Amino acid sequence: LRSRLFHANGNIPTVPSMIPWVGGVLQFSKDSMMYLRQCRERYGTVFRIVLAGRTITVIANAKGVNNIFRDRTKAYNTYIPQLRSVEAIGGVKQSKNAVRIINEKLIPVVIQSFSRDGMDKLGPAFNNDLIRILNSTADEIRTSPDGKIIPLRPFINESIYHAIAAAAFGPLYPFDTYDDFETCDSDFILLISRIPFFSRKAIQSREQIIKAIADYIKRAWSSQLEGVSPMIAEVLSVLRDTDLDEMDLAGTLFTFIWGMQASTKRITHWLMVFLLNNPEAAARIRDEIDQEFRDHFDGDIGCLLATPFTGLEKRFPLVDSAFKETLRMTTVQVAMRQATVDTELVNEIGTLPVRKGDTLMPNIYAIHMNEEVYADPKTFRVDRFLPENRLTHWAFGGGANMCKGRLLAAHVVKTFVVLCFRMFDMELVDASGKSAVGNIPPPDTRRSVSILHPSSKTQLFIRAKLRDLKEVQ
Numbered sequence: 001l002r003s004r005l006f007h008a009n010g011n012i013p014t015v016p017s018m019i020p021w022v023g024g025v026l027q028f029s030k031d032s033m034m035y036l037r038q039c040r041e042r043y044g045t046v047f048r049i050v051l052a053g054r055t056i057t058v059i060a061n062a063k064g065v066n067n068i069f070r071d072r073t074k075a076y077n078t079y080i081p082q083l084r085s086v087e088a089i090g091g092v093k094q095s096k097n098a099v100r101i102i103n104e105k106l107i108p109v110v111i112q113s114f115s116r117d118g119m120d121k122l123g124p125a126f127n128n129d130l131i132r133i134l135n136s137t138a139d140e141i142r143t144s145p146d147g148k149i150i151p152l153r154p155f156i157n158e159s160i161y162h163a164i165a166a167a168a169f170g171p172l173y174p175f176d177t178y179d180d181f182e183t184c185d186s187d188f189i190l191l192i193s194r195i196p197f198f199s200r201k202a203i204q205s206r207e208q209i210i211k212a213i214a215d216y217i218k219r220a221w222s223s224q225l226e227g228v229s230p231m232i233a234e235v236l237s238v239l240r241d242t243d244l245d246e247m248d249l250a251g252t253l254f255t256f257i258w259g260m261q262a263s264t265k266r267i268t269h270w271l272m273v274f275l276l277n278n279p280e281a282a283a284r285i286r287d288e289i290d291q292e293f294r295d296h297f298d299g300d301i302g303c304l305l306a307t308p309f310t311g312l313e314k315r316f317p318l319v320d321s322a323f324k325e326t327l328r329m330t331t332v333q334v335a336m337r338q339a340t341v342d343t344e345l346v347n348e349i350g351t352l353p354v355r356k357g358d359t360l361m362p363n364i365y366a367i368h369m370n371e372e373v374y375a376d377p378k379t380f381r382v383d384r385f386l387p388e389n390r391l392t393h394w395a396f397g398g399g400a401n402m403c404k405g406r407l408l409a410a411h412v413v414k415t416f417v418v419l420c421f422r423m424f425d426m427e428l429v430d431a432s433g434k435s436a437v438g439n440i441p442p443p444d445t446r447r448s449v450s451i452l453h454p455s456s457k458t459q460l461f462i463r464a465k466l467r468d469l470k471e472v473q
């Protein structure tokens with residue numbers, strides 16, 4: 001009622017706070033998901049929050065968010081989040097210059113490179129690097145016929161980090177940056193909120209990675225980009241023609257690497273957890289994978305590995321549906337926009353006047369959890385996104401700024417799942433080796449920035465055995 005009264009007067013409620021300029025920044029930094037949920041429960045699907053002097057309008061209804069994303073008049077841009085990303089992730093000093101270079105030079109190359117044509121080259125290269133890594137896991141498992149217990153997060157994160165880096169950046173990439181990358185990823189909330197003392201460890205890791213990347217760029221250029229994928233060769237050539245200094249160049253490239261790696265690893269983690277926690281869904285996924293192998297790949301992993309991206313894109317529809325369901329359940333608020341002109345936003349509760357300079361935050365998680373859009377939204381339904389259900393999701397943002405790496409992300413996550421389920425029998429267990437099915441530790445919402453952060457306290461493991469593929473031919 002309170003929310004209706006506010007909106008009926010044409011006013012958007014502003015969430016009150018004890019200290020006017022500071023606003024909700026403390027609650028937001030402590031646990032942004034919980035803060036936004038409490039505000040939405042109290043004030044409805046459109047309200048304003050104040051964070052350290054900046055007023056942000058939060059939109060948590062699908063019509064409003066669609067109208068932001070579908071805008072063709074360039075009434076909104078992503079300048080502020082871009083600036084914050086290059087500063088927080090890349091530690092870039094000349095951030096305005098870097099954002100200009102990203103928008104004017106890098107994004108056009110990325111659009112071209114990560115298109116279906118580009119992915120036809122990168123896809124098989126990634127497959128070959130991934131299988132090399134999974135085969136070495138298989139060798140370790142082979143020596144434990146009763147099953148080897150493997151920590152789930154490092155298994156997924158390390159495999160994907162190395163496979164993406166090797167396929168895209170070639171053999172000169174500093175692979176030993178993995179641990180530092182994980183530290184930055186875990187403490188990302190501290191980096192982005194610039195909390196000085198507590199973010200020291202993450203800043204140190206970030207500096208180490210950026211130094212290693214600066215060194216990589218020099219070596220890649222002096223080796224005429226040997227072994228570098230065509231798409232990253234383009235990116236490196238574009239960067240060469242800019243006036244950024246060595247460290248800002250490396251920081252800008254690291255921001256891009258972050259975009260490629262962080263969410264992709266995280267989504268793969270959740271997808272594996274959701275499937276292994278749901279034996280019935282896992283059995284359906286495995287049956288689909290075996291069936292597809294029989295029908296389209298001669299039962300042979302090598303045949304799948306050599307198939308270009310466009311030949312795989314429409315295969316494994318249930319795995320694809322599970323991927324989208326995972327995106328739906330785990331992406332939290334992303335895709336902020338700033339108004340470039342005075343305008344209006346039509347949304348489910350009326351028309352919102354928007355002034356030039358206003359910041360809008362589409363609350364994607366709230367929409368993804370709306371039971372009027374998705375029945376039983378808190379349950380992982382493996383088949384929710386099968387093509388016949390014609391459902392959509394907002395996890396890659398939308399409009400002109402929609403995620404440019406979504407084809408790569410889908411390919412990486414799905415190929416990882418397909419190969420793991422084809423090669424291994426996996427059971428979800430805890431540290432003592434007891435089944436963890438039905439006992440998944442809740443995500444750490446305090447650390448969740450763009451994708452839910454897995455529990456920082458409790459680790460999950462898998463007991464993995466090699467599958468006898470002769471039985472399933």
Ligand code: HEM
Binds near residue numbers: 405
């Ligand atoms: C599952 C993994 C991923 C998720 C959930 C994700 C999500 C997103 C989201 C929500 C945005 C903002 C979109 C908007 O403002 O409307 C974005 C932007 C972007 N993403 Fe991704 N992303 C993923 C993987 C990747 C990968 C693998 C790349 C590799 C190239 C990538 C490159 C980019 C770029 C370049 C942008 C900026 C687009 C622009 O401003 O024009 N992303 N992503």
